[in-house]
Amino acid sequence: MSRPLKVALLGCGTVGREVLRLLDEQADDLAARIGRPVEVAGVAVRRPIHHGDVPAHLLTTDALSLVTREDVDLVVEVIGGIEPARSLILAAFAAGKSVVSANKALLGEDGVALHAAAAKAGVDLYYEASVAGAIPLLRPLRESLAGDQLRRVVGIVNGTTNYILSRMAETGAGFSEALAEATELGYAEADPTADIDGFDAASKAAILASLAFHTPVTAADVHREGISAVSATDVARAAEIGCTVKLLAICERVTESKDGETASDSVAVRVHPAMIPTSHPLAAVGGAFNAVFVEAEAAGQLMFYGQGAGGQPTASAVLGDLVAVARNRLAGAAGQGTTGYANLPVRTMADTPTRYHVSLDVADKPGVLATVAQEFARHDVSISTVRQDGHGDAATLVIVTHSAPDAALSATISALREMPAVRDVTSVLRVEGLT
Secondary structure, X not given: OOOOEEEEXXXXXXXXXXHHHHHHHOHHHHHHHHOOOEEEEEEEOOOOOOOOOOOHHHXXXXXXXXXXXXXXXXXXXXXXXXXXXXXXXXXXXXXXXXXXXXXXXXXXXXXXXXXXXXXXXXXXEEOHHHOOOXXXXXXXXXXXXXOOOEEEEEEEOOHHHHHHHHHHHHHOOOHHHHHHHHHHOOOOOOOXXXXXXXXXXXXXXXXXXXXXXXXXXXXXXXEEOOOOOOOHHHHHHHHHOOEEEEEEEEEEEEEEOOOOOOOEEEEEEEEEEEEEEOOOHHHHOOOOEEEEEEEEOOOEEEEEEEEOOXXXXXHHHHHHHHHHHHHHHHHOOOOOOOOOOOOOOEOOHHHOEEEEEEEEEEEOOOOXXXXXXXXXXXXXXXXXXXXXXXXXXXXXXXXXXXXXXXXHHHHHHHHHHOOOOEEEEEEEEEEOOOO
């Protein structure tokens, strides 16, 4: 072993502090695994105060100078957000430094350009920690399954929303009560918008789809719905049909042929709450845990499960990437990047086939069910099951559809809301995994 490999750390929040701790505690093991010691060259922060045990001489507010220093070999970015992270990463590439990042928002928005910049500079961009925390997921998609064709990636990739929905199912609480509990326990931020409105999961879905289908996908391509409209009634209705409600990131490769034409593939990427059967492996994922279910043509069905957030799990993923990038650096070569050769079109949500679970309050009189069924038929939506419960002069209709273009299902719901016999559309949720 000779000169240590020097690391510039950008950010010293929850994850950054854990990265520093692990680098110190595991220094001997990391040196043995890499072939050289690893040494922190500096830590870039906004304000060089109140950073616990971080030696003062390591702290700097000049992040740009740090990442372009001649003696720096690798850069770890755990700032988050778009800027200044993007500019600093590009500056690191231009200076010949490989980068490890945990920044799902940036990778989800601008991953294509960042990968191109890394390839041009002949350096690495690794970001295992950007999706599902400590769960080894991105590298298996990029490397272990590189010889297979993936058809579907479905996951619970946001711990905050999974905790909220789990508590709603366990206690019968409404969304607001479950959110308040999650905030009190530290599972939800003071401003939970990114989580509960699906922005966080959409960024992760874009990253997953890009890797799985070798197609550039950004967060803007992802259909996004949050969980704030999910009610205790929705969760109860799900339980009645043997389902539970989860916020899912769904990435699919859809093959379609029309009128005898050659089949063509496209990619559909969406984030929304959905009912899934309690028999599905994802249904058992509770609390703040994450899990991703992968379907491949040759490998079949695979499940990745574990802690999807938090300082220690995320830092574990960062260090895993750091070891890989450091080894590549010593070998004088960059690792395998992403490939966008397929460049499949991204299908709109309107054209994406989905299924709905619909609850209606209707007048309890002859002919209402037939009238409602006719409305579904008028939009070419086939009904799978119907249940009707009467109560006084009103009744509840619970309808589960077969798969149809989402636009047709949405148009059906709009038409139902205008029907005189329909007093209220009390619940509409998509359904996944039912046969």
